[in-house]
Amino acid sequence: MGAFLDRHAVTDISSAVRQQLHLEAVHNKRDRNGALPLGHWVEDGTIYCVLDAPDAHAVCLHHHDRGLNCDDLHALPEISGTRPLTGTDEAIVRAEIARIWHRRADGTA
Numbered sequence: 267m268g269a270f271l272d273r274h275a276v277t278d279i280s281s282a283v284r285q286q287l288h289l290e291a292v293h294n295k296r297d298r299n300g301a302l303p304l305g306h307w308v309e310d311g312t313i314y315c316v317l318d319a320p321d322a323h324a325v326c327l328h329h330h331d332r333g334l335n336c337d338d339l340h341a342l343p344e345i346s347g348t349r350p351l352t353g354t355d356e357a358i359v360r361a362e363i364a365r366i367w368h369r370r371a372d373g374t375a
Contacts, residue, residue: 269342270325273314283332301328305351314363318347
């Protein structure tokens with residue numbers, strides 16, 4: 267298993283799917299593809315998803331089953347993949363969000 271991170275515009279996710287994602291995470295539910303939500307962050311109209319899964323394909327199937335795109339997926343080999351995320355894991359995820367998606371045009375954070 268490995269941990270993966272991706273993002274979606276909140277407006278692209280229906281309230282029913284947001285509720286489903288929340289309940290899957292709260293109840294520690296692994297889907298039929300082997301994907302388990304570890305955490306979600308909502309910032310500036312974007313939801314960031316962290317999942318534990320056998321591989322990237324399983325994450326994409328998880329998203330597809332919920333009507334979500336899977337076109338900006340990143341592996342997170344540095345985190346433990348446990349739920350709930352540890353403080354260290356959460357800090358790594360937030361640093362990766364900043365590194366991947368919050369860099370300025372000149373390449374600096």
